Amino acid sequence: MTSKAAASTNLPSDLAELAPRMREVVLHVLEEYIESALPVASASVARRAKTSVSAATVRATMGELTEMGLLSQPHSSAGRVPTDHAFRLYVDDLMSQVSARSSLPAGVGRSLTQPTGDVDDFMRRTADLLSQATGQLGFLLSQVPDRLPLRHVHFLRVSSERLMVLLVTQGGGVQTRIMDESDSDQRTLDAASTRLSELVAGCTLAQARARLASAIERERERSDSLWRKAFSLGRAGLSSALEAELYVGDRNLLLAHPEFSDVQRLRQVLCALEEKERMMRLLDKIVHADVLSVVIGSELEDPSIRGCAVVTAPLGDLSHGGGLGVIGPVRMRYAHVIPIVRYLSEYVSHCIA
Structure with missing residues (x-):
């Protein structure tokens, strides 16, 4: 069966807006539902109440809370469960009370x-x-963090067609990425890593990308194959770094x-x-x-x-x-x-x- 939920448009914005009995009942329902994950019966709430109150009185109050949109009834023979809005009021109230270290195991x-x-x-x-x-x-x-300066960049072959890019910051952080590349042996990769690290050491990731782009433009006619390899790997490796x-x-x-x-x-x-x-x-x-x-x-x-x-x-x-x-x-x-x-x-x- 479909859930019976309130259609009220006048939802309370704070638990303090509720009458004391209604506030006590909805808190009992919330706490028991959190522990059991089962619909809560009026008899159970009556047993938890601080003051003597009958199950019939609690049932009537739960009906009012349902009309207000704070409880819902999965089916006619079941107890009630809190709505999302009831949890919102509960959490807002809790946030005003919970300190940074309370209940910390x-x-x-x-x-x-x-x-x-x-x-x-x-x-x-x-x-x-x-x-x-x-x-x-x-x-x-x-x-x-773009603001963390790089210490060095290293390329490590992990298969015949793929490289791992290691971006190491001066603080010791390491970011790794996999990129496709099948042309270079590890000796060439090591040499290109050294060249690229010399170029971008001390730069943030954004600065390293900008410096590399400038170097590529400046050295466009350079015949040094190792520099060309370093530029090619650097452009792919730095651009593939996620944020x-x-x-x-x-x-x-x-x-x-x-x-x-x-x-x-x-x-x-x-x-x-x-x-x-x-x-x-x-x-x-x-x-x-x-x-x-x-x-x-x-x-x-x-x-x-x-x-x-x-x-x-x-x-x-x-x-x-x-x-x-x-x-x-x-x-x-x-x-x-x-x-x-x-x-x-x-x-x-x-x-x-």
Whole structure:
């Protein structure tokens, strides 16, 4: 049967607008639904109530909340479940109370380690830690900062037809890309790497591209075959460098949530997380400088993840840092998740500063 949901156009904008009994009932429904993932019965809410109240009274209140658009009823014989709008009011209220370190599991702090030069490994471990600590699917989108100067560029043959491009920054970060090339042996690649590194050392990625373009124009008639090879490889290697790296935690954690027992729905969510451009568009819309954001259900524009919630925070300077967060069912434990996302965003921002 179709869900019975309210058609009210006068949705409250704050939990404080509700009468005390209505506020207590909707909070009980939210908390029990978050824990059980099952429709909540009026008798269950009556047992949780701080004051003595009958199941019939609670049932009438739940009916009013349904008419207001805060609860819905999957079918006539079932209990009620919170709507996206109820979760929005709940999260807004929670955000005004949750401090950066409240409810932060002790194990999170102990699991953190300083990056030791392998930035990729540090980012992957952070995404995994987000997943493990929250029980949701953690992700980290790291913008490749144009402002970081390059130390050197190296080309490494990985097959007869493909090269790996390694862009190493002066801070020890490494960005790798695969490009097609079948003409050069490793000795030639090493020599071209040395020439190109001498040209772009100390430059940001944008400056390196500009310097290379200028050198190509200036040396157009040069007969040195090694320089021509260095120019050719540099143009392809530097232009293929993407502006972001996406790290995703343990995808199997989504299987623990009954909302993702539908294989098709699970596949849609995972596909969205695997596409960097898609995630960059999502974060551009929901990440705001110095602000942790929670986007719930129908608020998400991407239809494949509209049944989910995303908790995310920026990393460092928003124009360079990217963001990290988690994605999971709308029915997530926000009081547990929010402090962890906030804490890790501040920690990683400090590490990459």
